[in-house]
Every structure is written in structure tokens, then in C-alpha cells.
Amino acid sequence: MRKFNRWWILKPAVFLACLGPMVWISNQALYGRLSANPIKDITEFTGIWTLRFLMITLAITPLRRITGVSSLIRFRRMIGLFTFFQGFLHWMTYVWLDQFFMWGEILKDIIKRPFILSGMTAFTLMIPLAVTSTRKWIARLGGSRWQAVHRLIYFSGAAGVIHYYFFEKSDVRNPLAYALLLSFLLGFRAWHGMRQRALKLKPATRIM
Amino acid sequence: MLIQRASDISSSEITPENLYHNRREWIKTASAILGLTAVGTIIPACAPTVGAAGEPQAKGKYDTTEKPTPFEDITSYNNYYEFGTGKDDPARNSKNFKPKPWTVKVEGMCKKPATYNLDDLIKGFATEDRIYRMRCVEAWSMVIPWAGFPLKTLIERLEPLPSAKFVEFKTLVDPNQYPEQRRSFLKVLDWPYVEGLRMDEATHPLALIATGIYGKPLPNQNGAPLRLVLPWKYGFKGIKAIVNIRFTDKQPVNTWQQQASQEYGFYANVNPNVDHPRWSQARERRIGEFFKRPTLMFNGYADQVSELYAGMDLRRYY
Secondary structure, eight states: OOOOOTHHHHHHHHHHHHHHHHHHHHHHHHTTOSOSOHHHHHHHHHHHHHHHHHHHHHHHHHHHHHHOOGGGGGGHHHHHHHHHHHHHHHHHIIIIIITTTOHHHHHHHHHHOHHHHHHHHHHHHHHHHHHTTSHHHHHHHOHHHHHHHHTHHHHHHHHHHHHHHHHOSSOOHHHHHHHHHHHHHHHHHHHHHHHHHHHHHHHHHHHO | OOOOOGGGSOHHHHSOHHHHHOHHHHHHHHHHHTTOSOTTOOOOOOOOOOOSSOOOOOOSTTOOOSOOOOHHHHTTSOOOGGGOSSTTHHHHHTTTOOOSSOEEEEEESBSOOEEEEHHHHTTTOOOEEEEEEEEOTTSEEEEEEEEEEEHHHHHHHHOBOTTOOEEEEEEOOOTTTOGGGGOOSSOSSOSSOEEEEEHHHHTSTTOEEEEEETTEEOOGGGTSSOEEEOTTBBGGGSOOSEEEEEEESSOOOOHHHHHOTTTOOSSOBOOTTSOBTTBOOSEEEETTOSSOEEOOGGGGTHHHHGGGGTTOOTTTOO
């Protein structure tokens, strides 16, 4: 008998888990359990979950390195696409529910307000990542170029955290926590990269 | 300066009648359109009914005829940072707050400085109902049936000296009752919360000290036992749980101005033409409505209050 492959079960399970936030908020909305300002609730909920999904996506590589469970890579694309999906819903709440598709107003908002600009930047940077997430695109771009494109997520994350910081009126504890988490996730990559280079250099110096 | 009057825009022009009435309905529709609903199921909403008190009727000359926001929304969606920064924190964390007994210290340039028992301070004042619009600086708004008395009545009782040009108010400081005041690291605001008014603003007939809503005593989360209500200014000017009133000749520095002076000024008059640096103030979402509506100059009270600010550059004095 073929060896049972547990990833076949885990992937749908993770997929369903990623739907969790959406199921929860729609349930709250349907049962009238949101606050007196449900649109604001939905906007904030989709916003914070975009940031959370983004952090989870960024945590996969460090987790693989730390735990040695390389198979975690199987979830990265899916969680990344869920990040984009959450971001899209969040963007829609702004474009539709807040501005009601008044593109002139939206443009003015983007130019005038760093708060909107940072959010738009974070979302826009995710678009090429979502588009090039297929196998075909990896082949078309080639591994290293594809990877270079997908480093845009670092900037998207930074813009997202800045956007969150601008959103808060005075209570910046949560945005600061996200900034700290992002610095850790990016710092780990920098540290790991440097260590890899140092390890590669060592045998060479020994030969000399 | 463009001054839009409340009467120029009837609510029916802004929001379709059917959308106006039931937010539980439209939120269902909205979530269905957003694709958020469970596939193919129609789940009846367990919509709680509106507050028990009867519908208040607009009677006085300052009352708006707009539909009052339900009691349940007014008392569950609050900004009162002493109790927490979430909108539901005040309702949740104020259950054991003690608005009685209450003392108010009156000081500064007046003939009657003293520490008063609240009952003595307001003894004999007739309570009036006032249905006012309330516009939050965060671009949402409500219609609230307040009960209270004109601030002018209280000020006259305290007999300010001619030298007094401003009046300053402070909220209670009590870390035992206010969870946010127990925090020392990354404090949300500097306590106590401070607000101030020019004397002519404070004695304007619209300026109200509220002691109730919907004919009931003021709930703790709305600022019991007494709070300021200034319907032509952003909501944060309406200081809650007042324990200190001071008459002065210097313009007070209110809490939000101190926190971020480029974003919040001393006057904080509702003005659709002067944006908050991070968001537009041109429109607002009335609680319970789906679409945003235009914000009116001085929140629709331009006829009553614009002369207070005649000749002032409202971009500078925001």
C-alpha cells in the first residue's frame, strides 16, 4: 500500500481555517451582532486580517528554517492568496462602502493623505504577487526572477503596518506590536542570509 | 465660506427611505452582496428591539426632526477612552462606575468658587429635552435625545468675573474606576481629560449640560452624572463625568489638541471644508444608514452659531 500522505489532508484543513475570519464576520453581520456602525467594523476587521494573513505568510520561511519542517512551503501560496483576498475585501469596503466608487474623490484622497496612500501602496504591491502566483508564471519568470518579484511582499507589509499606524487616533500599541513582529520576520531573513553567506565563505578561506 | 443649512437638504434626498430605516436589513443585504454569506441560506436576524423608551418628539426650537438613533446604539457605541479605546469598552467597563455621590470643584475667576455636591450645584434647574445631532470627528454621527439644562444657567449661578474669558472642564481621575488610567506605559491620553470653551460659546443657548438621554438618567458610558453637549462641535468637545470647572483668562489646552495639535484644535467646530489631516470631513455616516451623507457646516447649526465665529479664519482656528 502506498504511504499515506498527511499533506493531502492538511491542505484542505488549512484552507478551511483560512476561511474562518470571513465566516465569523458574516455570521456576526447576519445575526446583527456587530456594533452600531457595522461598516466600520467590517472595514477594520478585513484590514486587521489582511495584516495578520500577511504576517502568517511572512512567518512561513522563518518557521521552516527554525523547525526544519520544509513542507510548510506547501501552504505559502495559499495563505499568500488569502492575504490578497482579505486585502481585496478591505479595499472594496473603502472603494465601495466608504467612497461609493467616486474615483475622483479616491484619487484626491490618495494624493492628500498618507493614511490612504500607504494602504493603497500595500494593496497595489500585492497585485503582481497574486497574478504571478501560478506555476506557469514561476516557469515564465524563472526561479530567481520570480523570487525577486515576490520580495515586494516585504514592502507591502511595511506599507500595511504604516497604514495601520496612521489609522489609530492615539492608541498605537497594536500598530507598534505589528511593526515589531514585521521587523522580526524581516530581520530573521537578513540574519539568515548573512549567516548563509558566511558559511559559504568559510571553506574558501580555509583553502587559502 | 460656504454655509450649508440643515434645511437645504432633506434626509429623503440623501438616503432612500427604505435604506434609512433598518440597518439589520441592509447589513444582511450588504454582506450577501459582498459574498460573505453562507451559501444559499437565509438566516433570520435576531435583531434586538429598539430601547424601551417611547419615541421622543421634536418640540423645542432647537430640536431636530430627524429620527433619533436607537437607545441601544447610543449606549453601546461610545468613545470614552478612560474605559478603553474600543467602541464597546465604555458600556462593558462602566458597569460599576459610581456617579453618585458626586462633587464638582468650581475655581478660578468667579464669585462662587467652592466644592459643590452635584445636587446642590444644579438644584432648581429645570430639565429640558433636546434632540441634537452629534457628529464625531471620526466621520460618523447620531441623533440623540438629551435631557439637561443650558450650560449658561450653571455659569450664571457661578457668577464669573468680567476678567474670565474661558471656561475649562476636567473629567474625573480615578484609576480604580477607569482601567485606562491604571496604565503607565504607552498611555492613550494624558489624564485628566480637559476641555474648554470661550465664554460666549459656553453661554450660547445650544450649549447643554446633559444629565440624561431618552428620558432616563445618563448611562455611565455616556458620561454620567453630567457631561457637556455642544452639537455644532465634534463629539470630543463633549467632556464627560465633569468634576472640575475653572474660569480663566487664558485659552485652555484641551486634551486632543495637546495630543495632536495639527489634527485637533481648540474650537473643533464641525466643518466639512476643513479636513482632518488623515481623513475627509466632507461626509459622514449616520449610525443606522448605509450611505454616507454630506456633513453640514457647524453640523447644521450654522444659523444659530456662525456669528460666534464671524471674521475668523476657520482653517486656522479649526
